[in-house]
Amino acid sequence: MKEKENNFFKNIRNKLAGDEIFHETEVHANRLGAMILLVSGIILLIIMILTAVGVFPLPFDSVFSPSIQAIAEILILLILCHIVKYDTWWLKYVLMIGLVFVYARLDSMLTHKVPILMVLPVILSSRYFSKNLTRFTSILSTAAFLFSAIWGATHGFINLNIVTMEKGTEMIATGGFIGEAVRNAGVSDSMLIRNTVLYDFLPRWLMFSVTAIISSNIVRRGREMVITQHEKDLKSARIEYELNLANAIQTDMLPNIFPAFPERNEFDLYASMAPAKEVGGDFYDYFLVDDDHLCLVIADVSGKGVPAALFMMATKIIIANNAKMNKSPAQILTDTNSAICANNREEMFVTVWLGILEISTGKLTAANAGHEYPAIKSPNGKFELFKDKHGFVVGGMNGTRYKEYEMFLAPGSELFLYTDGVPEATDPEGSMFGTERMLEALNGEASPDPSSTLNRVKGSVKEFVKDAEQFDDLTMLCVEYKIKSDNKSEE
């Protein structure tokens, strides 16, 4: 029973309070309401002063007590706002009631001089995007201002245009405004009330109704907009979450524990990938095909973002599977191309450089499918671009055959592989980093290991682009061939 009761109140509460997504806008609206109350209080004070010094032709007594009451009410409301920190569901109702009463009071004193006061609370209520609140305020305004019109007819600023008099009524000027003389002439209260309601209140109420209709339309549209925006926010939050997760998955897919082969002293390698967006189309890969053969891969999928990342994942797996079957680099690329072309209606392609290093001899067999030239440093020499033979990109044309080449790396050689994100990194003025600068960075002070070589290039690119947005994925792989493995060469 109690639970049922609780639910009942909860339902009412929810109905009145509005949805959670309107919470923030409601707090803002409460602040606006409080500010308007404050301004109104100040206006009341000014009116009091002006009446006291005789600028308004009203008996000071009739202005003093309602004004003081209204100002007290405003103060109480402002203190209340402060206590609840503008953040309670019922505050908006209290504020609307307060505003309506303060304005109705002002209206009862100044009557036809301030017709606009009637519409203010309704206009303000639309700021809350709550149908119930605007409805509530409209009804409350109608009642309160009808009452104030009646009270104002007999006590407030008299509207001379609506006064009808019996034939022969005499008025005696008392000095000052005519209004006072009219009241003193003994016009009947019922006539004043009737005429005020008919000629003052009714036309004003019709205008008020139009404002109320406009306000409720603003409420409806505003509500829809807030809801739509909220849905969009939720959606983009979900997408962001998914992209972050995708980024983590992609990063984990690439071997990223360094040193990569702590038990091997013949070579050292280091690699990194920094996608321009959450996920990227670049990848590097390395693995031992067997005890004596290290496979190195660097690749760049056309395009960026999620499509490129999906394609990259598939490519990486196909290449690794082919490589682990002990095929030659050219064969690996040829077979990978056939596999990708079989299902590639989106015409995505990937540039790949793939090399297999025979650790015992230093023999590097490599094939290049449309990828950037590798940079090679001979022992005691400098990094230079090795302009190898290029085949067409992988996934571009069915039946493409790739050629491979061989070279020997002497102990102490280094091989630097990269994607076009490095030479094409762009500074704020639009000029590109270029391979020249890349080689310069590579050939800077001698570095002890691949990771410092790679970080130096990274630092150089960063310095070059300054605060320009990273536009393309940035991927690098550096291998140092240190010594021939003794046991192998002895065999």
Add this chain to the structure above:
Amino acid sequence: MLNIGKSTENGKAVLTLDGRLDTVTAPEFDKTVREVLPGITELKLDCGKLEYISSAGLRVLLTAQKIMNTQGEMKVCNVNETVMEIFDVTGFTDILTIED
């Protein structure tokens, strides 16, 4: 930024590229190619003012080349040094018909 000029006449189309063909501009070029190609037997791509082409741009060229392989021929002309190098590196020189 990329400005694409197009003119078609008697089944011959000329597309002029002015600017950078990269991830940002490739979708627009892709759309233009797909609009222009139906019924075209000779497509000429004027790259005289093409400053740069990225892999996303190459993808559109590949698509266009594949479509034209089935319905006529495609020529790429006035390629500057930067773009030519990209064609070389990516192996696109093997599949495109490049003219001066």
